[in-house]
Each structure stands twice: as structure tokens, then as C-alpha cells.
Amino acid sequence: MYDLVVRNGTVIDPSQGINEKMDVAVIGTRIDSIERNIPSSSAARVIDASGLLVFPGLVDIHTHVAAGLAGLCVEADIHCLPKGVTTAVDAGSTGHLLHRAFIDRVVSNSKTRLLAFLNIESLGMIESARTGKEWSSERWAELITISNGRYDEWFVNLEETIAAIRENSSALVGIKWAHHTLNTFRLARKAADIARTRLMAENHQMPEGMKYVRKGDILTHIFHNYYNRLAGGYDGLLEDGEIRQEFFTAYRKGVIFDIGHGRSSFSWDVAEKAMAEGLKPHTISTDIWRENVGSPVRNLPYVMSKMLCAGMSIEEIVAASTVTPARVIGMERVIGSLKPGMAADISIFRLETGRFIFEDSYGRKRKGSRMLRVKSVISNGTLLSS
Numbered sequence: 001m002y003d004l005v006v007r008n009g010t011v012i013d014p015s016q017g018i019n020e021k022m023d024v025a026v027i028g029t030r031i032d033s034i035e036r037n038i039p040s041s042s043a044a045r046v047i048d049a050s051g052l053l054v055f056p057g058l059v060d061i062h063t064h065v066a067a068g069l070a071g072l073c074v075e076a077d078i079h080c081l082p083k084g085v086t087t088a089v090d091a092g093s094t095g096h097l098l099h100r101a102f103i104d105r106v107v108s109n110s111k112t113r114l115l116a117f118l119n120i121e122s123l124g125m126i127e128s129a130r131t132g133k134e135w136s137s138e139r140w141a142e143l144i145t146i147s148n149g150r151y152d153e154w155f156v157n158l159e160e161t162i163a164a165i166r167e168n169s170s171a172l173v174g175i176k177w178a179h180h181t182l183n184t185f186r187l188a189r190k191a192a193d194i195a196r197t198r199l200m201a202e203n204h205q206m207p208e209g210m211k212y213v214r215k216g217d218i219l220t221h222i223f224h225n226y227y228n229r230l231a232g233g234y235d236g237l238l239e240d241g242e243i244r245q246e247f248f249t250a251y252r253k254g255v256i257f258d259i260g261h262g263r264s265s266f267s268w269d270v271a272e273k274a275m276a277e278g279l280k281p282h283t284i285s286t287d288i289w290r291e292n293v294g295s296p297v298r299n300l301p302y303v304m305s306k307m308l309c310a311g312m313s314i315e316e317i318v319a320a321s322t323v324t325p326a327r328v329i330g331m332e333r334v335i336g337s338l339k340p341g342m343a344a345d346i347s348i349f350r351l352e353t354g355r356f357i358f359e360d361s362y363g364r365k366r367k368g369s370r371m372l373r374v375k376s377v378i379s380n381g382t383l384l385s386s
Ligand SMILES: [Zn+2]
Pocket: 062, 063, 064, 091, 262, 287
């Protein structure tokens, strides 16, 4: 007897190359089987997914969900899980000074499965104000951005950061470097190497920063078009309107290109140019935080719908939000797939057709015709009440 069966839906599970009508059966917290016809009579609970799409639970590898610890964060159980994101990875909201509180207070009380990249800066992103529109109302945070690298090492404690990663390797999946100096980028590389973990780096300080990025590392905000006053220029993918050669080399080498949409980090123009030249993103993530959860990010299915509009196929956007991010953070044996034995994380969507306007981070708009709307979410075998 199964605890739960999802019947009659179209299952899209790129980890198994499946895009067809299948039924998915759950026992306890695990997927038990995925077959063409599992009778309703064999299950304690049946979810009819007729006319709907059934995906593995979504994995968002760039979020800010250390709620209560850093002012920029949102609650994953409000903004991630109900939208079909069963796993959210916090991208550097906390550094080593708060990582214990993050694990003990936030992760252990969350229904959403939470993991994190630990910020190379000991303080993480605590400078963000709790209210107001500005990124920060704290003056001290300017030290790190205006002092031209003079004080930035003071914000990093390599030994403690490495120790935190070693002690909590099941929750901390890597090191995060965020938009500060090249020197902190170098230190993030060093910490990742010593702790034998991966680096998630924001796509800034390029092309110089590329020397700190290796195969398996993640470059997030890949399609931003943002003037970085610290770097004194547009320090991402493009230089004078053309893609820097270093990015083609990195892509071939196996560096992961991640969307990390954010409030100021997704440009339609950059995305379209990059994709036309073969640089399709490997992973779709939101960079969800307090100031973009209304617009232009909203939630992961909304960003996935944007990437459909950008020309990715439905299989590609599901792969980029399930099996690929799971693999990127070393969790492919647990999440991101509906194979028997995997965590019973299942997200069910309706693909609505109509006319939709999708805005990037700079106010540019594109017209799309398809939108993913969440219908039901099963997390670790439990159906979320809606
Ligand atoms: Zn972020």
C-alpha cells in the first residue's frame, strides 16, 4: 500500500529523460515507484494531476532565507515552498559568525529543505537595513567598498570560515563571494580550496576575477548588466557590447552559469545575446530577497516562465531547476529527481497559456505566452495544505 500516488499527470523528470504521462507513488518520505499506471486502490491518498505537469521538487540555489538573522532575508516557508521550491540554498546571507544560528534556528525550524553557501566575509550580509528602500543604512559597510581593498581582509577570517565548512558539510555546500573586492574573491577561492568545497561567485570583477573560478564552481548573476562602482565599469559578461572570451572558455571548462535573477542582475539584452551565442544557463535561480520578492523576481516558477519566454524548452527549464542544481551542490542522490529512493519532493504545475509581460531587472519587457502556476506541493512525502 502506498501513502500517496500522483496520477494522470505529465511527468517531466530530466534526470530520467521522462516527459510523458506517468504515475508517481510515495511511501513515507521517499519516492517508491514511477510507472505508467498505478491503481488508485493501491494508495491511501490519491492526487489527480490530470492536465497538469509533475516535476521533481524545485531546487533554488540562490536565495536569501536566513530570516531573522540578516535583514534582507525572506522566509522560505512563505516564499519558496508554497511555490514548489522544496529545497532553497541561501547564498551568503550569513558568514561564519552566524552560521551556527542559521543551522540551529532557521534550518532546523524550516519545512523547506535549507542549505547554504557560507559568505567569505565573517559578517555575511547583515548590513542590510530591516526597513526602507536602501540596500543599507549602515555607514561601516562602506569601508569594504570604498577603501580599495585596504581593509577588506579584516572582514574575512579564513580559519574560522574553513572550520565552519568542515564541521557542517551537510548544510554548508560551499563558499559565497559577493560583489566586493578582488582580494576577497581571492580569499574565497583560497577558503574553498582548503575546505575542498565549491565556490559560488557573483559575476563581478570580470574578467580579472575569472582566474579564481574553477570547473564545478558557480557564477551567479550571469546575465546582469550592472555598473559596478567598485570595479569602475560593467564588470560582467559583456565588454563594449560583446561577450568576453573568458566566458566561453569558462563555459567549456565546466563552470556553472547560474541566473541569480535578483533586483538588478537579469538583463533581457544580455540573456538573449549570450543564449544566441551558445551560452545557455545551466541553472535557474531567483536571488530572492526582501526587495525583489514583489517584482521583478516573485518566485522560481516565475523566473522559469521568463526563461521559457527566452527560448529555453520546458525540459530545459525543469532540468535547470531540478537535477542540474541538485548535481551542482552534490545532492543528486537525494533531490532533484523522481527516481525510486529519492526524497519524495514533488511539485505540480499548470502551464497557463495567454499573454504575459515579463520585465527584467532594468525595466525592459518581453511578451510571453506561457506561465507556470503552482497547483500542489509534496515535500518529503507530505502534501502541503493550500
Ligand atoms: Zn544574492
